[in-house]
Amino acid sequence: MDARKAERIWELIEKFAGYGFNRSHAACYAFVAYQTAYLKANYPVQFMAALLTSEMDRTEKIVQHMDECRAMGLEVAPPDVNASEARFTVAEAAIRFGLAAVKNVGASAIESIVRNRGQHGPFTSLGDFCGRADLRLINRRVIESLIKAGAFDTLGATRAALLTSLDQAMEAGQRKQRDREEGQASLFDVPGAADPALPAAAEREAAAPEWPTEQRLAYEKEVLGFYLSGHPLERYRETARNLGTTGAAEVASRPVASRVALLGQISALRERATKSGNRMAFATLDVADGGVSLTVFPEALKTCGAALRAPGPVIVKGRIDETEKGRVVLVEEIAPLETALRAAGAGARGRAGLGTAPADGGELENGGELENGGERHAHACRLRLRPEASAVEPLLAAVRQVCREHPGGTPLFLHVLLPEHEVVVKAAGCPIEPGPELMEKLEGLLGPDSVTVEYAGRA
Helix, strand or coil: CHHHHHHHHHHHHHHHHCCCHHHHHHHHHHHHHHHHHHHHHHHHHHHHHHHHHHCCCCCCHHHHHHHHHHHHEEEEEECCCCCCCCCCEECCCCCEECCHCCCCCCHHHHHHHHHHHHHHHCCCHHHHHHHHHHCCCCCCHHHHHHHHHHHHHHCCCCCCHHHHHHHHHHHHHHHHHHHHHHCCCCCHHHCCCCCCCCCHHHHHHHHCCCCCCCHHHHHHHHHCCCCCCCCCCCCHHHHHHHHHHEEEHHHHCCCCCCCEEEEEEEEEEEECCCCCCEEEEEEEEEEEEEEEEEEEEEHHHHHHHHHCCCCCCCEEEEEEEEECCEEEEEEEEEEEEEHHHHCCCCCCCCCCCCCCCCCCCCECCCEEEEECCCCCEEEEEEEEEECCCCCHHHHHHHHHHHHHHHEEEEEEEEECCCCCCCEEEECCCCCCCCCHHHHHHHHHHHHCCCCEEEEECCH
């Protein structure tokens, strides 16, 4: 080809590239977007199950998609050794959690579980599972992870009981499989016959109480990377909303250098020395919709190190930054939630559903100080009770127990709202510390708008 013809062809190609590729590309993307929107609108369960499966190795995406499922009113059923496949699947109107999303559970173990239940029917107990599953592929770590994830919950025993009896169940299962391989089948290998090798394990499986909620959720996070059956911050969701805090999704979408306030719990804390010998820290803040990476430089660590290391919910304030590993928040302040609410004053408590604004004071400014420079302090907590004759005694007993768990210096008054008049009684010998946990427990017992904390200024 001569040079002139080659140049002419190049000119045509160059001109076409100015409009041909990008418009074709845009049209294709528009078509894919239309198809995706159609599927999500008309087949939401199937669409979200496929989306969750496509992101199984990205915990933060799983958390976002699970939140979206809840917002769409879709149920995500927990993992189940008798129902789950490797991937997220559709179970009637719900999404069934995929076993491959459980940490430490490999493809060969999942294949063995699914094949066994397909051939021999559902597992009836942990002992039955250990007696039938191929324990060369499914080791203790796999079963422990499945227990912590809740995959055995439908078998009837508590997770704590299952983990307590696991070693005995595995020993009996290995013994049974070894005998089967050696041709030493017994009467108890007949379907429906009880296996006497597991009585002690079965008794322990049935008797042990469940873990406390905090421990159960911590184990879920350990093996799933997130909380599935609940969230430690669930009771603070309304508080977070009314205090104007943000979540992980907003940290990811807001512009760099934006200031944010977050409500969460510190996890995965790591401290190290800088080249100059000062200490700095890196941490993950677990928030309601995922996790946020925190960086705490030496100056900030000096002032908020104690709050960073303390248990319980905290308020974190800082600026969004972009790093090679993704978005982080450069921490400026950290305070325990209770301390932050005290600093914000009763007005914030009222907006957060934790009490009402004081009757004898103005709006708070300047981080918790009165306009006249005084300091706010609680001088009374008032509970309003509309009694039903049959429920007064147990209700008062429950209130008394909750208040005794939070002793302090604020007097407690009970307002009994009778049909014709109101009776006010001071709870003698029961002063309290009106923190957010106590306020939410009391409102849980007495109902919304039943708890008032009154504040006064002190010169």
